[in-house]
Amino acid sequence: MAYLSVLMPMEQAVCLQATLRRDADSLIATGDSGGRTRNQLMADLLFDRGTGASVASGVPVAVNLVISDEALLAGENEAADVAGFGPVPAGIARQLVANALDGDTAVTLRNVYSCPLSGALTAMESQSRAFPKGLRTLIDLRDRTCRTPWCDAPIRHHDHILSRRNKGATTAHNGAGLCAACNYAKEGDGWTARPVRRHGRTHLFDLGTPTGHHYRSAAPRLPSAARRSEIEAILIAHLRAS
Numbered sequence: 001m002a003y004l005s006v007l008m009p010m011e012q013a014v015c016l017q018a019t020l021r022r023d024a025d026s027l028i029a030t031g032d033s034g035g036r037t038r039n040q041l042m043a044d045l046l047f048d049r050g051t052g053a054s055v056a057s058g059v060p061v062a063v064n065l066v067i068s069d070e071a072l073l074a075g076e077n078e079a080a081d082v083a084g085f086g087p088v089p090a091g092i093a094r095q096l097v098a099n100a101l102d103g104d105t106a107v108t109l110r111n112v113y114s115c116p117l118s119g120a121l122t123a124m125e126s127q128s129r130a131f132p133k134g135l136r137t138l139i140d141l142r143d144r145t146c147r148t149p150w151c152d153a154p155i156r157h158h159d160h161i162l163s164r165r166n167k168g169a170t171t172a173h174n175g176a177g178l179c180a181a182c183n184y185a186k187e188g189d190g191w192t193a194r195p196v197r198r199h200g201r202t203h204l205f206d207l208g209t210p211t212g213h214h215y216r217s218a219a220p221r222l223p224s225a226a227r228r229s230e231i232e233a234i235l236i237a238h239l240r241a242s
Contacts, residue, residue: 011096014063014084020045021154066112066141067093068223078223083140084154112141112222119221120202131158131175142203142219143177148186149207149215153179159186161193161205173197176205176217 006013024041027033033041048054067080071090080093088096100107114120131139136158145152155177162168174195178186186193190210198204203219 010082010085010088010092011063011100014082018063018084062108064137064141065093065096066223067097071223072097080223081144083144086144112138114222115200120200120219131170135170135172135175138172139175139177142172142222144220145177146179146182147176147205147217147219148178148182149217151179151182153181156180157183159183161195173203176203 008016020042021038023045024033024038027041028038036044045054064083065080066083067090068076068078070076071078071080072094077090079087079089081087082093097107099105139158140155143155146155157178157180159176159178160168160170161174161176164170168174185191186207188210190208192206192208194206196204196206196216202221205217207215207217209215
């Protein structure tokens with residue numbers, strides 16, 4: 001066995017990983033995985049495409065960049081977040097957007113509203129049993145990684161915190177992004193979970209383990225413009241006027 005490392009632009013690396021993961025999941029879903037795991041299939045696909053044995057399908061893969069309006073348009077320095085990668089400096093995020101606009105990449109701007117004080121993401125609701133695409137995207141952008149307190153694996157499942165059999169609603173408040181292992185474990189005997197409502201603050205739920213311990217998982221803040229003190233505002237206004 002051997003490791004293959006590639007140094008490439010961040011947005012290309014995120015897109016490559018997302019494409020390999022999508023196609024590996026497709027093989028598993030259709031029963032064509034041959035008993036191989038997702039990571040093994042991703043390695044197979046990378047080899048096949050790198051050697052020219054196969055090509056990727058033409059379905060585009062989205063790279064989600066979450067950035068505040070002031071960081072994007074007014075030159076503020078609040079860090080942005082690239083789904084599947086993590087925080088990036090505001091300057092790099094602006095350059096990514098500029099490069100995409102200058103190239104052939106399709107760029108879509110979506111408004112994501114958050115509380116200016118807590119950074120909590122605005123909720124969306126649905127009456128369906130399964131999380132619809134828009135709500136899944138919202139949960140992905142809000143949670144970023146598995147919400148189990150001791151896990152930071154990529155999100156694989158969009159889970160009802162309070163299960164449907166216990167009349168849990170299909171809402172952002174009752175939804176959480178989990179990795180597959182944590183979602184399956186949560187269904188075992190002795191595990192409990194419930195969303196905690198706290199207006200104006202980031203999403204929170206309580207997770208109980210079979211040992212009787214309880215842990216709370218809070219969603220990370222969304223990127224937002226840094227709040228200035230009154231003195232800072234006066235100094236900035238003075239500097240701009242001079």
